[in-house]
Amino acid sequence: MSDRYIDFANSSIGQRLVGALGLPSPVRLERWQAGRLRPVEGPLLIGGGELAGQVNRFASKLTDAVFSYGPGSFNATSWIPGQGPKLKAVVFDASALLHTDQLKQLREFFQPLLRSLERNAHLVVLGRPPETLSDPFAASAQRALEGFSRSLAKELRNGSTLQLLYVGEGAEDQLEGALRFFLSPKSAYVSGQVLRLNACASQVQDWSRPLAGRKALVTGAARGIGASIAETLVRDGAHVTLLDVPAARNDLEALAARLDGRFITLDICAENAPAQLIEQLPDGLDILVHNAGITRDKTLANMTPEFWDAVLAVNLNAPQVLTKALLDSGTLRDDARVILLASISGIAGNRGQTNYAASKAGLIGLAQAWAPLLGERGISINAVAPGFIETQMTAHIPFALREAGRRMSSLGQGGLPQDVAEAVAWLGQPGSGAISGQALRVCGQSILGA
Known part of the structure; x- marks a missing residue:
């Protein structure tokens, strides 16, 4: 959604008024566009x-x-x-x-x-x-x-x-x-x-298409950040398989058709989900992106067992179980890249999100713990921790909280799904095996956490 304050602050009248009042004056961020030749x-x-x-x-x-x-x-x-x-x-x-x-x-x-x-x-x-x-x-x-x-x-x-x-x-x-x-x-x-x-033997061969020939799976891909990740991976040369819940089939199918990819409808928490997923990926994987996630926010005093269990099952347990199954079956190939979508809530905590923050901190811990073991096969695993990102979900946050989330960073604004997607695509590159077991924050240097 549009950030009206940035629109105003960068207008001719707004620049004068913001300057006179000493208000924050965030600029529109320059983002990568198609056709650009040099970094x-x-x-x-x-x-x-x-x-x-x-x-x-x-x-x-x-x-x-x-x-x-x-x-x-x-x-x-x-x-x-x-x-x-x-x-x-x-x-x-x-x-x-x-x-x-x-x-x-x-x-x-x-x-x-x-x-x-x-x-x-x-x-x-x-x-x-x-x-x-x-x-x-x-x-x-x-x-x-x-x-x-x-x-x-x-x-x-x-x-x-x-x-x-x-x-x-x-x-x-x-x-x-x-x-x-x-x-x-x-x-x-x-x-x-x-x-x-760290040292890494893999290198990118073509910087215009650094993911050329690589097969990627993106969970929670029907819309929002997941869809943007899929689009960016395809832009960089990857062939994508998109996964989401059966209820999102129409959006998933339309996106797969536009990206010339495949799609899978699957409940990732189902007991037979690992076997079904392996069966759907006969050609193996080079990039695995765990983006699927849910929120069920309540203070701990009001947290129901159902809210707690659902968030931990989708956000943390499913990535653990599915990744292990893909590894054990050989579906996730040597020199693969695994990217886990965490959150700054998992680093700094957030009121009313004990379940969500626990799940996202667990993903960061998973990356740290698994990195040395997966490194024996040349596989890297990292977490990407978004901050305030402009999505349909944040558009429904009350105005005052939404504005606070936007301004409480060094860049003074919210990020876009593209920002998260660019980080994921970079960590999916062959040479990014030089990074493993780490968490990259995409948050405009939010004041929350380090």
Whole structure:
């Protein structure tokens, strides 16, 4: 649904009034559109240590305007504060900051460029996983990057975002895939996130269709976020099978026809659901997206056993049971990608949602626990945790709560189903096996949780 406040705040009259009253002034976020050729449309600035040099080697694939700033000698045009062009993307390698005294380089690099960012700019800080460093001082300095990055992300304006990527030894060749996502409008509603990249042998062969030849299953796919996920997977080259309850058959069938995919109507909580699902997937799966979920909100004092059991059965037990059956049967192939749709409620909690938050936190725990075991087969498993997303469900929230949900984030607005779908599609890529057992929040850096 339309966000009338953003429409007003970005009108000529609204801009003057909002500015005069000191009200929040969120900008319309730039999102990926069909026909776009490069992840970054504008100047990309690179600075820092050795990892920045590696980024510079493929930077020309990201944009046609690459600049360097600060220490480091790269084959790029030097950017001069106050004189250089406005920046659309920034990458700073902080992996060489191994002592408290060196952390001042963060201020020295970022402070001069903050007033030179274009609207909807995307910034990424690179580091090394603190837990892999034997020197306590070095580990401390690298851990400090997290506090810096999350805080600076909250200071950015005009729809800009910032992430921190800890790059493990051997994962350097997966930087291109990660930056293609985080420096582009595909990550428009992702900010203040911290992820770890690990070594991964798989690589994307064609960046225009990174999921080409891969078979995907999306549950809860008839409408809303599930339908958007299916559409985005197909856009990126995947062949999709859509699953939803029998009551959603008409919507499911229409979407499958439009996407040239298949559909399955199934109650995922039924005792025979695993066997039925395996029978319907004779060609196997490369991408499994557990999107199906329900809410039955009540405070715990008023929570009925039926409400509790239904939410835990659909949201948590069914993904566990179905995934195990697909794994044990070999239907879920080696090097597959499993994506679980969690929620920031599972991270921060939410009044009246003890059942829902428990189920979503359980999915994050499932990803963390299963990651090392599935990694033996090259399979990654991650959770995507949406925040306030503009859907039919949120459209029915009372006005005051809806407005609060929209504004309580660094980006000052709700996200779109496309934002969640882009994150899922990225985690479904071959190279995204570099990420496993992690939770990626798609919430505009909501003030709820970390």
